[in-house]
Amino acid sequence: MALLAYTIRRLLMLIPVLLGMSLIVFAIIHAIPGDPALTILGEKASPQALADLREQLGLNNPWYMQYFHYLGNLLKGDLGVSLHSKAPITVEMGPYLAATIELTLVSMLFAVFIGVNAGIISAWKQNSWFDYTCMLIALIGVSMPVFWLGLMEQWVFAQELKWLPSIGRDNPRDPVAEITHFYIIDSILAGRWDHFRDVVEHLILPGIALGTIPMAIIARITRSSMLEVMRSDYIRTARAKGLGQFFVVYKHALKNALIPVLTIVGVQVGLLIGGAVLTETIFGWPGVGRYIYTAIGNRDYPVIQSGILVIATIFVLINLVVDLLYAYVDPRIKYR
Amino acid sequence: MSQPVLEIENLQTHFFTDRGQIPAVDGVTITVNKGEVLGIVGESGCGKSVTSLSVMKLVPNPPGKIVGGSIKFKGEDLVLASEKRMREIRGNEIAMIFQEPMTSLNPVYTIGDQIGEAIRLHMKVGKKEALGRAVEMLKKVGIPRAEGIVREYPHQLSGGMRQRVMIAMAMACNPELLIADEPTTALDVTIQAQILDLMRHVNKESGTAILLITHDLGVVAEMCHRVVVMYAGNVVEEGDVRTILKEPKHPYTIGLLNSLPKLEVSQERLYSIPGNVPIPGSIQMGCRFSPRCEQADDKCRTQMPELKTVGANHRARCWMT
Numbered sequence: 001m002a003l004l005a006y007t008i009r010r011l012l013m014l015i016p017v018l019l020g021m022s023l024i025v026f027a028i029i030h031a032i033p034g035d036p037a038l039t040i041l042g043e044k045a046s047p048q049a050l051a052d053l054r055e056q057l058g059l060n061n062p063w064y065m066q067y068f069h070y071l072g073n074l075l076k077g078d079l080g081v082s083l084h085s086k087a088p089i090t091v092e093m094g095p096y097l098a099a100t101i102e103l104t105l106v107s108m109l110f111a112v113f114i115g116v117n118a119g120i121i122s123a124w125k126q127n128s129w130f131d132y133t134c135m136l137i138a139l140i141g142v143s144m145p146v147f148w149l150g151l152m153e154q155w156v157f158a159q160e161l162k163w164l165p166s167i168g169r170d171n172p173r174d175p176v177a178e179i180t181h182f183y184i185i186d187s188i189l190a191g192r193w194d195h196f197r198d199v200v201e202h203l204i205l206p207g208i209a210l211g212t213i214p215m216a217i218i219a220r221i222t223r224s225s226m227l228e229v230m231r232s233d234y235i236r237t238a239r240a241k242g243l244g245q246f247f248v249v250y251k252h253a254l255k256n257a258l259i260p261v262l263t264i265v266g267v268q269v270g271l272l273i274g275g276a277v278l279t280e281t282i283f284g285w286p287g288v289g290r291y292i293y294t295a296i297g298n299r300d301y302p303v304i305q306s307g308i309l310v311i312a313t314i315f316v317l318i319n320l321v322v323d324l325l326y327a328y329v330d331p332r333i334k335y336r
Numbered sequence: 337m338s339q340p341v342l343e344i345e346n347l348q349t350h351f352f353t354d355r356g357q358i359p360a361v362d363g364v365t366i367t368v369n370k371g372e373v374l375g376i377v378g379e380s381g382c383g384k385s386v387t388s389l390s391v392m393k394l395v396p397n398p399p400g401k402i403v404g405g406s407i408k409f410k411g412e413d414l415v416l417a418s419e420k421r422m423r424e425i426r427g428n429e430i431a432m433i434f435q436e437p438m439t440s441l442n443p444v445y446t447i448g449d450q451i452g453e454a455i456r457l458h459m460k461v462g463k464k465e466a467l468g469r470a471v472e473m474l475k476k477v478g479i480p481r482a483e484g485i486v487r488e489y490p491h492q493l494s495g496g497m498r499q500r501v502m503i504a505m506a507m508a509c510n511p512e513l514l515i516a517d518e519p520t521t522a523l524d525v526t527i528q529a530q531i532l533d534l535m536r537h538v539n540k541e542s543g544t545a546i547l548l549i550t551h552d553l554g555v556v557a558e559m560c561h562r563v564v565v566m567y568a569g570n571v572v573e574e575g576d577v578r579t580i581l582k583e584p585k586h587p588y589t590i591g592l593l594n595s596l597p598k599l600e601v602s603q604e605r606l607y608s609i610p611g612n613v614p615i616p617g618s619i620q621m622g623c624r625f626s627p628r629c630e631q632a633d634d635k636c637r638t639q640m641p642e643l644k645t646v647g648a649n650h651r652a653r654c655w656m657t
Binding site: 232233234236237238239240241242243244252255256329330331332 | 392394422423424425426427428431432434436439440441442443444445453454457458489491502505
């Protein structure tokens, strides 16, 4: 019950955060020089046509009028219309967002599974060859720029070995009906296991490229957190009970060591959703990163604003989920 | 007399560190008889905790390692026992409770889960039965509303309650030997008395032998049948509790007893043994207590005395006796 009240209060706290966020984004966009009307109509447009369009777009209104207009629409769930494509952003962004979330989830799954286990085993077998190898790989992992890793993957696994596709979300000549825009789910809904396999294959390379840095960070955090926990008195108690090492490590130590790991995972998921532009560009992945990137090139203000706002909202929501998970992992944490 | 529960003979547990090999326990011989409460006393760093952890084979390795001697539990040498066999013994035939009740329970699992775990492991029963047994054990150690406590977490209990939980957990599988490593040190005096009462009760009721490690001679006087005094990784004196407290022979034991405040005489200053406990391994020659001993002579400084019989059930390691 306390948890529910806490959740509701945290959700209410989202409102000022998002208001502030929208104001900041709005201010930055307006501080950037450049004329949207000129971008839309092109260099050869007549001054009259430009002036008409500015009036039509509301660009002649004072900035706060523009802001409140924008805010009013937001409350109605209307993110506005793209200046470039004239399509409603709410509709247009959906597939891009789904693509990004799908990729992020896959790479985080990879990062958490490998990272946490590598960290646990490294701590368990501290100073063994496994520990040294893992930590060396983790060090290389955090040091590798995403774009370089992505290009290397494409070169080795797509170009040379031809094991995996290098671009896109599926084979474009063989699509399935997009219902959720999550291709994994869509291909299951269509009952197309060959397509499902194709989608998974397309996810592997960008997933690894995007997940490698979080994986390395998670492995290192897990290891140090586990090492600390393994020295605790209650671990000795667990051993004195006659529990085997596996139970001691995966039951008694892991749950205690998970708090800092959870924090890092939350932050990383947030970063990946907004920061996947490089990976998305390299792997031709139609995600929000690229959507916003393209919009910046087009001076498509409503799209930029909405994109940033959506990412910020997701970021805050993920943090909320992480905070709620703390209470699940550690009963000493109470929310009031 | 029947076979002793535990016979530690010439146990050597050394730590391998960057500064070399440190003999934390160096030739300790201790026997615990059936149903007996044996106290091990000594200052911090004398090797009493390492001795007890050696019995459980829970000395952190690396850096610690049992390098010599034997630990016979009902005739079976634990030094040679496999890890698998040790897991069967731990928490089942030999149980252990620790000094810090505040940190010795896992904060993220319920009390019932933590007690039940040992029961399920050793008694091969289901979750429900284990929980029932956990409740029963909690009642035995005098915890009110045990049915509710099993669903609570350690942080919801006081230090004394947690130590009771630790004892319930240790006693859950009816061990033949309970090792208690300073079980009352972290508790305040009234709670100390309650916990000692409980342990005495456990000893009488189920006949569990107790190896009680402490630095508190008051606790020893109250609880133990026999006492072993340790100094710098060695046993320096052992005997019946009355003999040791009334007629100590070793200068170290005499010093320890003199350091206790006495009610009947008013003292200006409390007596203390001069000097500090030596770093293990730093004394290569002679009696380890000789640098701090007021009676030490050249023989003491060059030759290590043997543990010799000085009376009925009374042995001391000193040239002077």
